[in-house]
Amino acid sequence: MTRPAMTRPAAETDDPTPSLAQQERMVEAILFASDRPMALRELADRLPAGCDPAQALDGLRQTYAGRGVALERIGEGYAFRTASDLSFLMQAETVEQRRLSRAAVETLAIIAYHQPVTRAEIEEIRGVAVSRGTLDQLIEMEWVRIGRRRMTPGRPATFVVTEAFLDHFGLESARDLPGLAELRAAGLLESRPPSPAAHAPLALGDEDDDMAAAEPAHPAFKDD
């Protein structure tokens, strides 16, 4: 469906001057893809020989009259801009992209792999205390929510990941998170220490645990 009806092979640049309709298409594409307004001169340089960008621009201006996008003259150049009466549609919030702190990423990873998991368990795995702010942030981002209470002394709350989390990370379910062995195989883990033999048993045990953790139930964390 995406292919324009008037398609012409690129080789035709050697042909006699393109038709005015074709010239319009060309100017349209150039202005669309350009990251700044283009002057007549620049357009002429980019078009095949014999083209008249001024005439093409006139045609384009008429084509776009009354549309959602307008061809505007800006200084010496030309550019497409959203029609001014539709600017209310462009009120996208400016989104400031910031990276999550390491503590937050680690905490999130632990929750994703071990959910439902208590705060104490997170701290045990990370080896450091989890600050209140880190969990609050993840909850506020709606990537983590509070799950059932664990039926153990103190009835601690558990944490689980949300649909929004799965959505953001393109996962069908938290069970689709790859295990350590897969991470290593995909080259996502640093290579192992120089004496693999000495560490092999440890590593194996580790991966086993990990794979087990990906299974629905891992007894240590069982909830009900």
Next chain:
Amino acid sequence: MTRPAMTRPAAETDDPTPSLAQQERMVEAILFASDRPMALRELADRLPAGCDPAQALDGLRQTYAGRGVALERIGEGYAFRTASDLSFLMQAETVEQRRLSRAAVETLAIIAYHQPVTRAEIEEIRGVAVSRGTLDQLIEMEWVRIGRRRMTPGRPATFVVTEAFLDHFGLESARDLPGLAELRAAGLLESRPPSPAAHAPLALGDEDDDMAAAEPAHPAFKDD
């Protein structure tokens, strides 16, 4: 990545639903302003209440047929892209592409045509191990992501292509991959030759179980 619903200014919501022509202008403006595909839902979220972006898109597609800029459908989303026959005008915009190794390109093709596909299946098809970092690279380029786990022993992760992949290669959906129908008809997307009861001979991976498990479905391609 999901963007939360845009809030509309209260004033607009009181107005009657805009005319279809007006809706078309609005969708045009929103898509023109964005450099990434927008899903129907995102469009609906940004339009005044009562608008039907699907209908507006139909109108727009006709309006833009044959023009220098085309309305493309990319997976779940829609975006304007320059007409491909005009690429010869665009040297200035051409972006240097990261060079992909032959292994990476082949791996990408195998994932696209066989998805969802496990790492072991990729290796079975290529006859070699997927080298360290190849999948990593494709994932980082956001052309490939991890899909569901296969419900077979070991529950291996599968890989699928992304919407960014479709956008990059100008595909409306994974069903539009070039030559897909022929490959399927020739039985080349299967794990076994079409003839009855042939057996996997190779020590190239003990993938028998796995490939057999792949049998029931290539769900992404199934529905046509």
Next chain:
Amino acid sequence: MTRSPTDSPHPCRTPPDGDIARRRADEALIVELEGYEGPLDLLLTLARTQKVDLMRISVLQLAEQYLSFVEQVRALRIELAADYLVMAAWLAFLKSRLLLPPDPESDEPSAEDMAAHLAFQLERLAAMRQAAGQLMARDRLGIGRFARGRPETVARRRRTEWQAGLIDLMRAYARLKTRDEFRPYAFDRHDVFTMEQALDRLRRLIGFAGDWTDLADVLPDGWVEQGARRRSATAATFAASLELARQGRIEIRQADAFAPIRFRSKPDLTDPP
């Protein structure tokens, strides 16, 4: 990797044209060996030399080509990866099966089925390569098609969107889970009696050892049974006794080779520095 010996032809002899063509083909294979991505890739290249539809290749001929190729390479003492040798072994097996009459008793897959599967694998690989080529030749974004060069958004509100990719998440988890693997090497001391322990123990015993005492009699409880623990305790206690003797706090004597080692405290010295 390496060149074939046929690379430098005998200077005095010009081989006939057919020979040259064949030799060039051979050399191409040898020289490019490093470029092969595994046995299947090599087989596919060999299959192409048959110049027929992949579904119609002669697998027997292909097996022979492969085996002689591998022979040739090994004659040059090129280290072949195990994959290639495994494939060679399998092809040799297949070849023998193809040449022998089928055994009606056997419930193994027939040689024809095995050959058909190999041909299928080659065809499938070739098809994926072709597909990859078609894919890369499409009008790709940023090459043949272009997005809006200057996307517009009007800033009204600020909102922070926290960025983290799946890769970040997985790496963080991997970092945590593998932390223990990278701890510094620590010797398991469960069955080791250290010299420090032995010194402590001996120092306390000296006061009571006015008479010659057998070192073997002062091993700590739990370390006197035979085995690694006893050996460790004996060695440590012996070393500790030497240290105390050096300090002049005890005397040691041994009547004969392998005789018991005895010690006693030196009565006339109290606490040397």
